[in-house]
Amino acid sequence: MELIVDLISWACILTGGTFLLTGGIGILRMPDFYTRIHAASLMDTMGAGMILVGLIFQTGFTLGSVKLLLVLLFLILTGPVSTHALAGAALTAGLRPKNTDDRTGGTFMGPMTHVAENDPPHPDLIGEDHR
Amino acid sequence: MIHAVALGGMLYVLWLLLSGYWTDGLLLSLGAVSTVLCVLTARRMGIVDREGVPIRQAIRAVTYWPWLAWQVILSNITVAKIILNPKLPISPTLAIVPYTQKTDLGQVIFANSITLTPGTISVDMALDGILVHALEGSGIDDLMEGEMDRRVTAFEGER
Numbered sequence: 020m021e022l023i024v025d026l027i028s029w030a031c032i033l034t035g036g037t038f039l040l041t042g043g044i045g046i047l048r049m050p051d052f053y054t055r056i057h058a059a060s061l062m063d064t065m066g067a068g069m070i071l072v073g074l075i076f077q078t079g080f081t082l083g084s085v086k087l088l089l090v091l092l093f094l095i096l097t098g099p100v101s102t103h104a105l106a107g108a109a110l111t112a113g114l115r116p117k118n119t120d121d122r123t124g125g126t127f128m129g130p131m132t133h134v135a136e137n138d139p140p141h142p143d144l145i146g147e148d149h150r
Numbered sequence: 151m152i153h154a155v156a157l158g159g160m161l162y163v164l165w166l167l168l169s170g171y172w173t174d175g176l177l178l179s180l181g182a183v184s185t186v187l188c189v190l191t192a193r194r195m196g197i198v199d200r201e202g203v204p205i206r207q208a209i210r211a212v213t214y215w216p217w218l219a220w221q222v223i224l225s226n227i228t229v230a231k232i233i234l235n236p237k238l239p240i241s242p243t244l245a246i247v248p249y250t251q252k253t254d255l256g257q258v259i260f261a262n263s264i265t266l267t268p269g270t271i272s273v274d275m276a277l278d279g280i281l282v283h284a285l286e287g288s289g290i291d292d293l294m295e296g297e298m299d300r301r302v303t304a305f306e307g308e309r
Contacts, residue, residue, distance in 0.1 A: 038230065045233035053271070054242055057285040058233060060268040065226040082170045089168075099265035099272075106273045106283060120287060122245035 028076030035069030042066055051117040052109055056102060063098045067091075153203040158189045160203075201255050206307055214305040221298070222267055229268040229285060243287045246279040250299055256306030263298060 038061050045058025071091045078084040162185045171177045192198050200206075232239060247264070251257045261272040261280050269289045274281040284290045293299075 038226065041230045041233055045229070048233060048238055049240070051242075053283050054240060054285060056271055057229060057269055060265070060271070061226055061229055061233075064222050064266060064268060082167060085167045089164075095266065096262075099262040103261065103265050103272055106271050110273050110281075116242055116244060116283060119242040119244050119283075122243060122290065123281065 024076055024079075028073040031069045031073030031076065035066050035071075035073060038062065038069065039066035052114060053106065053116045053119075056106055060098075060102060063094075063102070067094055153198045153200065153205065154189055154193060156205050157192065157198055157203045158185055161185045161188055201253070204255060207255070207259075207305060210305050210307060214301060217301060218263055218266070225267045225269045225289075232285065240285050241287045243284045243290045244273075245282055245284070245290045245294075246276065247282045247290070247293045248279040248299075250303050251306050253306060256302060259305065260299060260302040263302060264293065 042058050042060075042062035045061060046055050049055045049058050068091060071087055071094075075084045075087045075091075078087065162182060165181045165185060166172070169177070169181065171181070189198070192202070249257055249260050251260055257275065257280075261275065264270050264272045264280065264282055269285045270293060271283045272280045273283050282290060282293060284293075
């Protein structure tokens with residue numbers, strides 16, 4: 020029984036490690052900032068997640084595994100917020116995605132660019148209340 | 151009131167799990183006191199409402215989270231394949247994905263679900279939709295089909 024739990028937990032940890040490595044390779048290979056964030060999100064989700072699941076199998080039914088589960092929960096809830104903030108800040112500062120198929124018709128390339136080009140601003144200036 | 155009670159109960163269970171004291175009466179009651187203090191402070195801050203303590207969503211999470219976890223695993227494998235492909239077959243796409251959620255909470259859940267799934271990032275919010283950057287055009291196509299949007303709206307449960 021213990022052997023089976025060990026095997027499952029090591030399989031999880033190794034999978035997590037593989038995804039961490041893949042995410043690292045992805046960050047190096049991707050051409051620009053926005054595509055690199057996509058590679059980094061591999062490490063956020065499967066990388067950290069699978070390693071924590073593997074560790075939960077190692078600790079078994081104890082308070083320790085509850086704490087690991089809480090770590091996983093808070094990681095999942097806060098990870099996307101920081102990723103979103105990073106991407107939003109880059110776009111606001113005027114960093115344009117390279118070689119990108121822009122299906123918005125260029126209406127949405129960050130609030131700062133509208134000021135520069137004298138376009139009518141999209142109704143999404145930062146700090147403006149929608150309601 | 152029901153939100154305050156639910157918040158208090160949740161905080162006390164969290165306190166019990168993190169501290170691990172089950173038997174000592176003095177410590178248990180001190181934990182209860184700190185829980186009540188937290189709830190009172192939160193009430194004074196005005197965050198104990200249906201947005202700050204989403205009780206209904208907490209029950210529906212039982213069906214939504216496993217589906218989201220499965221989507222995250224699938225798209226992780228897709229992105230890992232792209233990264234390890236020698237040709238690096240990416241086609242970055244920017245598009246506005248419409249949403250049907252009525253509340254801020256529902257829209258945040260949708261935007262965060264998009265970001266949590268590798269290959270798509272929600273970059274900005276507007277009145278007509280969420281600006282999404284995707285590693286592949288197919289990521290945008292999947293979102294435009296709207297299955298995630300429908301599920302988040304059902305999860306939000308505001309109708």
